[in-house]
Amino acid sequence: MANPALPRPVLTPAPRRKFQRPRVRHVVYTFVWAMVAFDLLVLVWMALSSFKTAREIFAAPFGLPESWQLENWARAWEVGDFGPAILRTLLVVAATAIGTVAIAAPAAYALSRFGARSASGLTSFMAMGLGIPIQAIMLPLFVAMSQIGLVNSLGGLILVYIATSVPFAVFFLTAFFRSLSAELEEAAALDGATPWRTFWQIMLPLARSGIVTLVILNVIGHWSEGMLAMIFLQDPQQQTLSLALLGFMSRVQFSGADWGGLFAAIGLVVLPLLLVYIWLGRRIIEGMTLGSGK
Amino acid sequence: MSTASAEVRESGTALQPSRALPDPAVTPPGAVIDVPVKKNDKRSDAPTSPLQRGRRKLFVPFVGPAFFLYAVAIVAPTLFTVVLSFSKWAGSGPIEWVGFDNYKRLWYDDVFASSFGNTLLILFGVGFGTFLLSFFFTTVLREMAGRKFVRAVIFFPNAVSALAISILWGFLFQADGLINKVMGALGLDAPPRWLADDNLFYVICIGLIWINTGFYTTILMAAVDRIPITLYEAADLEGANAWQKFRHVTLPMMWDAVAVSATLWVISAIKIFEFIYVFAGAAGSTPTTKAWTLSLYAYAEAFQPTGVARFGASAAATVVTLVLIVLLIVLTRRVTRRESLEF
Structure with missing residues (x-):
């Protein structure tokens, strides 16, 4: 799929030359592969442990489970209330992604393409938002939102998520729109298309790949977001996935060691992400590190 | 949707020749020719x-x-x-102006001092470890088979929730956890008590280095991949060793990416919250104050489950954080500034 904003990094095939001293190479390569093995083993260990009894998790960390404890997953699902939490999270994540794109895409297009005099100033102003940490906004935002009844409501959390996503989304899409060629816009103008129509029917479809990358990053980022969710959803009846996991963890710590259930609960959070990563890994990596190569 | 954009793309290539000037032959007589304007012309007022x-x-x-x-x-x-940050306020009612009182209180607050110290430790200690390892990885991965696979695996922790990673990381370091098992197998008995209050933060730091190395290695690798191979060939002819090649070829050529990464690190390091909150906070309570950073301090002072919310102190700590961010970004840009290399 064509993806103009993401530079193809490899211009020359990577050299596969040897280090001069074989022993150094040996040590160095071993270290790199050890780190890779560690990452993979953590995943395997998590998966295996989610099917074991608590005793077995510690006794034989890498053995196959003696009997597969499928009920770990069932218990985590039931006790941790993950079913409703996942539904809520899906709703929040989808609404956040749609809202973010709906607000950021027109702004990014106008900033990068209209040639307005104020565009570069506005873009820098928006970029400042990238450096503002959550703690700088949480207090006033919490007070203001509780006064208009938007605390403990999914709508309120969605609004906060969209607002905190907008600076990066505008920054990301502005770079993307800028990289598209001007020819089509000009051709559309020659044909008498209004700027709105040019945006909606030509530029937006052209920018689809950038928007999709943005949506993926946005969804991954909010799938298990914790800090804002803790502040704005204090009612256990409204908890999202991250809060369900935190709640389950504290319950496990209080009421006997249901470590198998805890691993299954982590699995419920991580598994969807793992599948998405296997499916869209290259795009996620490029998206998350975009803008840094320039 | 997909067919529409395909058509658009095709017509785009077909229209390419018309970029320079509209062809008079195909323009109907009397039509207004909208000559593609240069960027500067668009800025005109009328x-x-x-x-x-x-x-x-x-x-x-x-x-x-x-x-x-x-x-x-x-x-x-x-x-x-x-x-x-200059006032006393309980969330509603009048705001009482107190001048620098909140800041004075921070100055004498031991918890704030250690939170500040921990933030600096993350910024510089974890930052140093992360970039050192990332430099090492980019150097090695440049000429290693399976580099794409390695990159995909070590990047993965960044794509997974910090919450889940943090719980797993904590589990590894439990008294009868995996790390101690491995150390025991290697003959290292009497391992340190990883999760004791005094050691907790260092275990967190190691975890942060582990996660972030994958991220910054990926960024730097994208830059290293663009370095022309001829430079390395020339270095080889001169008999340069791996360190010399890194110092005189790789580092100067990827400097812009290093500069951006450093800025990115300053911003993201100060935001780190969930990993520490979950790792250090047993059973959903606020973590031990020895593991607090500025972001935890600001959160806990405002939203403490027990005790009174101290909005003023939280706000003052946040202002200190903002000043720190601005200072470090200016400093980073100054240190990394140089003429950009053309290649």
């Missing part, structure tokens, strides 16, 4: 073409919602936090 007039009308509706939301939900709260 829009002449219908295109520019249309755009001018759309500019505010397009840009407005994003900037309105940004101003209301990000900029205004930030400014209000600055105001709060």
Whole structure:
């Protein structure tokens, strides 16, 4: 799929030359592969442990489970209330992604393409938002939102998520729109298309790949977001996935060691992400590190 | 959707020749020729073409919602936090002006001092470890088979929730956890008590290095991949060793990416919250104060489950954080500034 904003990094095939001293190479390569093995083993260990009894998790960390404890997953699902939490999270994540794109895409297009005099100033102003940490906004935002009844409501959390996503989304899409060629816009103008129509029917479809990358990053980022969710959803009846996991963890710590259930609960959070990563890994990596190569 | 964009793309290539000038032969007589304008011309005050007039009308509706939301939900709260840091306020009622009292209190607060120290430890200690390892990885991965696979695996922790990673990381270091098992197998008995209050933060730091190395290795690798191979060949002919090649070829050539990464690190390091909160906080309570950073301090002072919310102290700590961010970004840009290399 064509993806103009993401530079193809490899211009020359990577050299596969040897280090001069074989022993150094040996040590160095071993270290790199050890780190890779560690990452993979953590995943395997998590998966295996989610099917074991608590005793077995510690006794034989890498053995196959003696009997597969499928009920770990069932218990985590039931006790941790993950079913409703996942539904809520899906709703929040989808609404956040749609809202973010709906607000950021027109702004990014106008900033990068209209040639307005104020565009570069506005873009820098928006970029400042990238450096503002959550703690700088949480207090006033919490007070203001509780006064208009938007605390403990999914709508309120969605609004906060969209607002905190907008600076990066505008920054990301502005770079993307800028990289598209001007020819089509000009051709559309020659044909008498209004700027709105040019945006909606030509530029937006052209920018689809950038928007999709943005949506993926946005969804991954909010799938298990914790800090804002803790502040704005204090009612256990409204908890999202991250809060369900935190709640389950504290319950496990209080009421006997249901470590198998805890691993299954982590699995419920991580598994969807793992599948998405296997499916869209290259795009996620490029998206998350975009803008840094320039 | 996909067919539409395919058509658009095709017609785009077909239209390419018309970029320089509209072909008079295909232009109907009397038609207004909208000559593609240069960027500078677009900036003129009086829009002449219908295109520019249309755009001018759309500019505010397009840009407005994003900037309105940004101003209301990000900029205004930030400014209000600055105001709060000079006042006493319980969330409602009148705001009482107290001058620098909140800052004075921070100055004498041991917890704030250690939170500040921990933030600096993350910024510089974890930062140093992360970049050292990332440099090492990029150097090795440049000429290693399976580099794409390695990159995909070590990047993965960044794509997974910090919450889940943090719980797993904590589990590894439990008294009868995996790390101690492995150390025992290697004959290292009497391992340190990883999760004791005094050691906790260091275990967190190691975890942060582990996660972030994958991220910054990926960024730097994208830059290293663009370095022309001829430079390395020349270095080889001169008999340069791996260190010399890194010092005189790789590092100067990827310097811009290093500069951006450093800025990125400053911003993201100060935001780190969930990993520490979950790792150090057993059973959903606020973690031991020895593992607090500035972001935890600001959170805990405002939203403590027990005790009184101290909005003023939280706001003052946040202002200190903001000043730290600005200072470090300016410093980073100054240190990494240089003429850009063309290649």
